[in-house]
Amino acid sequence: MNNxxxxxxxxxxxxxxxxxxxVTTFNYDTGIAPTIVWELFPVLRKIYSxxxxxxxxxxxxxxxxxxxxxxxxxxxxxxxxxxxxxGVKSIEAVQNLKTGLMGPLSGIxxxxxxxxxxxIFGAIAGSMGKNGNPLGxxxxxxxxLVCFFLRPYLYFVGYQxxxxxxxxxxxxxxxxxxxxxxxxxxxxxxxxSSTVNVQTxxxxxxxxxxxxxxxxxxxxxxxLLPAILVFVLYYMLKKKVKMATLILAVIVLAMVGAxxxxxxx
Amino acid sequence: xxLTIKEIVLISLLSYVYSxxxxxxxxxxxxxxxxxxxxxxxxxxxKQGLEIGATLQLMSLGVANLGGASMPDYPMAAxxxxxxxxxxxxxxxxxMAIGLPVGMLGMNFDVLVKxxxxxxxxxxxxxxxxxxxxxxxRTIPLATLIYPLESTIPVFIAIVFGKSVVQAILDFMPQWFxxxxxxxxxxxxxxxxxxxxxxxxxxxxxxWLIVGFVATAYLKIPVLGVALLGAAAAIHxxxxxxxxxxxxxxxxxxxNLTEEDMEDE
Numbered sequence: 374m375n376n377x378x379x380x381x382x383x384x385x386x387x388x389x390x391x392x393x394x395x396v397t398t399f400n401y402d403t404g405i406a407p408t409i410v411w412e413l414f415p416v417l418r419k420i421y422s423x424x425x426x427x428x429x430x431x432x433x434x435x436x437x438x439x440x441x442x443x444x445x446x447x448x449x450x451x452x453x454x455x456x457x458x459x460g461v462k463s464i465e466a467v468q469n470l471k472t473g474l475m476g477p478l479s480g481i482x483x484x485x486x487x488x489x490x491x492x493i494f495g496a497i498a499g500s501m502g503k504n505g506n507p508l509g510x511x512x513x514x515x516x517x518l519v520c521f522f523l524r525p526y527l528y529f530v531g532y533q534x535x536x537x538x539x540x541x542x543x544x545x546x547x548x549x550x551x552x553x554x555x556x557x558x559x560x561x562x563x564x565x566s567s568t569v570n571v572q573t574x575x576x577x578x579x580x581x582x583x584x585x586x587x588x589x590x591x592x593x594x595x596x597l598l599p600a601i602l603v604f605v606l607y608y609m610l611k612k613k614v615k616m617a618t619l620i621l622a623v624i625v626l627a628m629v630g631a632x633x634x635x636x637x638x
Numbered sequence: 639x640x641l642t643i644k645e646i647v648l649i650s651l652l653s654y655v656y657s658x659x660x661x662x663x664x665x666x667x668x669x670x671x672x673x674x675x676x677x678x679x680x681x682x683x684x685k686q687g688l689e690i691g692a693t694l695q696l697m698s699l700g701v702a703n704l705g706g707a708s709m710p711d712y713p714m715a716a717x718x719x720x721x722x723x724x725x726x727x728x729x730x731x732x733x734m735a736i737g738l739p740v741g742m743l744g745m746n747f748d749v750l751v752k753x754x755x756x757x758x759x760x761x762x763x764x765x766x767x768x769x770x771x772x773x774x775x776r777t778i779p780l781a782t783l784i785y786p787l788e789s790t791i792p793v794f795i796a797i798v799f800g801k802s803v804v805q806a807i808l809d810f811m812p813q814w815f816x817x818x819x820x821x822x823x824x825x826x827x828x829x830x831x832x833x834x835x836x837x838x839x840x841x842x843x844x845x846w847l848i849v850g851f852v853a854t855a856y857l858k859i860p861v862l863g864v865a866l867l868g869a870a871a872a873i874h875x876x877x878x879x880x881x882x883x884x885x886x887x888x889x890x891x892x893x894n895l896t897e898e899d900m901e902d903e
Contacts, residue, residue, distance in 0.1 A: 395662035397782040400755035401826040402833065407759045411778040414771065424769055431766045431774075435759070436837060437830040442664065472834055473872075477865035491668035495695050502671050502692025505685050510671045510692075517665045545880050552876035555843050558835075559868035562850025563861045565831055570824030596855040602825060606832035619829055620756065624822045631818035638820035 380457055384416050385532055388453070389525035391415075395442045402616050404439030409449060416453060426461045433464045440475035441482030443524060448474045450531020451538065458539050459546065466550040472557035476564050490516065569599035574637030640725050646798060648680045653717050653793035657786035660713070667713070671695040674716035678724060687720040690730050694719065694737075714789045715741030718796045725797075736804055740796045743807075746819045747788040749826070755781045846871065 391412035398407035410431055417434075421427040440448060452467040459466075494516055498509035542549050575586040590597050606619055630636035641649075652673065660667030671691035678687015698712035715737040723733030758781045765774035796804055840847070846868070853859045853867060 393663050394779065394782055395664060397658070397661040397785040398755055398759065398778060399661075400752050400759050400781075401829050402756050403759050404830055407755075407762055407778045407781060410762065410766075411775060414775055418771070427771075428766055428769070432763070435763045435766070437834045439830065468837060472838065473865070473868065476861045480861040480865075486664070487668065492699050495668065495670070495699050498669070498671050499692045499696035499699070502675075502688050502695065505689060507675060507684075507688055510669065510675060510688070513669050514666060514672060517669070521663065521665050545876075548876050548879035551839070551843075551879060552872035554839050555846050555875055556865065556868035556872040558838050558840070558843055558846040559850035559853075559871065560861060560865055561831055561834055561838070562847040562852075563854040563859070563864035565828070566851055566855040567861060569828045569831065571821075571828075572824075594855065596851070599828060600851060600855075602828045603832050603835070606828055607835050610832055610836050616829065616833060617756070617760075619832075620753070620826065623825050623829060624818075627822035627825055628814070628818035631821050632814045636817075636821045638817050638824070 380416055380419065380453070380532075382529075384419065385450070385453075385528050386525060388412050388416055388449075389446060389528035392442065392446055392449075392528070399439070401620055403435060403437045405442070405445075406435050406438045408442075409438055409445075410434045413449065413453065417456070420457055421460065429461050430456060430464060433468055436468065438471050438475060439479070440471075441479040441486065443486050443520075444478040444482040444527065445475070446524070446528040447478060447531040447534070450528045450533075451535030454532050454535030454539060458536075463546065466546055466553065469550055469553040469557050473553045473560055474556075476560040486520075490520075565599055565603050566596040569596075569602065571598040571602055572637050573598065574634050641721070641797060645681060646794070649677060649717065649721055649797055650790050650794045652676055652680065653714060654786045654790045656713050656717065657789035658782070661785050662782060668698075669695075670698050670712040670716045673713040674720045677717045677720035681721060681724045683724045686724055686730075690720045690723055690733060691716045693730065694734070711741045711744040711789065714744050714793060717793055721797045722800070726800075736796055736800070740792050740804060744789060744792050746816055747792065749819050749823045751785055751788045752826075754784060758784075 389412075392408065394408040394411055396405050396408070398411075399405050400407075413434060414431070417427060417430050421430060448471055452463075452470055455463040455467055455470070494509070494513040498513040501507075501509035573586050573590070577584045577586065594600070602623075606623075609619055610616070627636060631638075656666070656673055659665055666672050671688065671694070674691020674694060675684055675688040678684045678690070681687070694712050694716045715734070717737075718740050719730070719733035719737030721733070722728075722736050723730050726732055758777060762774045762777040765771070765777060795807070835847075849871075850864050850868065853864045854861070859867075
């Protein structure tokens with residue numbers, strides 16, 4: 374199974390640049406999976422000479438994946454090393470690793486890239502710019518440009534980490550697959566509560582006191598409605614309901630809910 | 639308003655480049671001030687554009703676009719505000735009176751673009767199944783080209799038709815529709831998470847979902863903290879599975895040995 378066709382530095386760099394498709398492909402079914410498929414396709418083609426294996430791998434990467442694109446290369450770099458070494462045998466581990474790490478790395482990446490840096494340099498640029506001085510603005514741009522040129526190297530870090538991890542794991546890939554699936558499942562439990570947002574706008578009048586249904590629900594269990602929504606959708610998917618149908622159903626539910634005031638933004 | 643066709647084209651192009659970069663290369667996606675200034679530069683008043691951009695930059699501090707959630711589009715608001723302020727000659731307040739509402743409107747179009755992306759992703763995956771890999775890799779970047787239109791179209795309408803038309807569109811859209819789009823934006827990530835769960839070994843390890851959910855919903859632990867707990871659980875599981883395998887092998891070896899020994903005797 375060990376491949377003769379080793380991935381070269383050029384392959385990795387090319388993949389890193391193809392990753393700049395970024396979140397333009399984001400969709401509700403599969404997140405930024407199309408970006409991952411697109412960036413990995415040339416190297417996967419190199420790894421899998423057999424079309425059936427290639428489609429297996431592509432189908433795996435077409436599954437839901439959403440990660441801050443700055444740190445995502447750490448994950449896909451590592452999974453690339455796994456697929457290079459173990460081929461289709463590694464697909465389950467690849468999927469679990471992606472699911473387990475995408476949440477936490479997004480948490481770090483989003484905080485640094487979208488909150489910390491813009492807040493610091495935005496405050497500088499904004500207060501200088503108000504007085505007609507563009508220096509802060511150029512500084513802001515320069516910081517992000519530097520980060521931009523450093524980004525492709527994260528792919529090498531991920532790939533190297535993945536390679537080292539694999540040489541340590543040896544024959545214990547099954548145990549590793551199970552273990553990271555636990556990590557992934559816990560992370561999904563967490564992001565359901567932090568990312569899905571469903572709130573009811575209904576209120577009750579009791580003895581002249583207005584009580585909102587949402588505050589009662591929050592006392593029973595915070596994020597109860599998002600959890601119920603995810604479980605209903607999960608159950609439907611298990612019953613082989615198509616994803617497009619579910620997306621449409623959710624939109625109709627949201628619209629109808631907005632009309633009758635059941636849901637609030 | 640006194641905009642030449644060349645200026646309209648350049649401003650629209652600026653909004654396209656802005657949105658393209660924000661969702662792909664992500665260099666200047668948060669540098670609101672830059673877009674105010676560039677719009678000013680195109681229209682021959684860099685300084686006023688810079689000041690408007692700076693004001694909006696300061697307004698946007700701390701507002702981040704996380705986990706696929708929809709947020710007001712400040713750089714887009716800066717492009718429109720600068721353009722309107724400079725060409726109408728009525729100053730910053732007049733510009734922002736149109737720029738901000740359209741920036742808010744843009745966030746609703748976000749949901750629509752992500753739905754178009756679903757269709758593109760599905761098409762690409764179908765090509766993969768038919769082994770038409772060339773068509774697959776050509777289909778995915780369509781999303782990249784279409785995505786920026788979510789900024790370009792509103793900016794074009796705002797700068798060409800101005801306040802009256804923008805107000806008319808805002809009035810025409812019933813409130814439930816914008817609220818509904820918002821609610822749908824909060825709910826739709828649930829579809830992706832449900833799909834992820836379908837691929838995870840829930841029968842075996844589903845109970846970890848509860849741990850992850852409780853950690854974030856009740857204890858408000860951020861996803862990185864949950865991932866660290868998950869890593870601890872994963873390491874424990876990995877060690878116990880790996881040890882079990884080793885001890886099984888050892889006992890098998892032992893029993894083989896004893897059988898052989900017995901035969902020898």
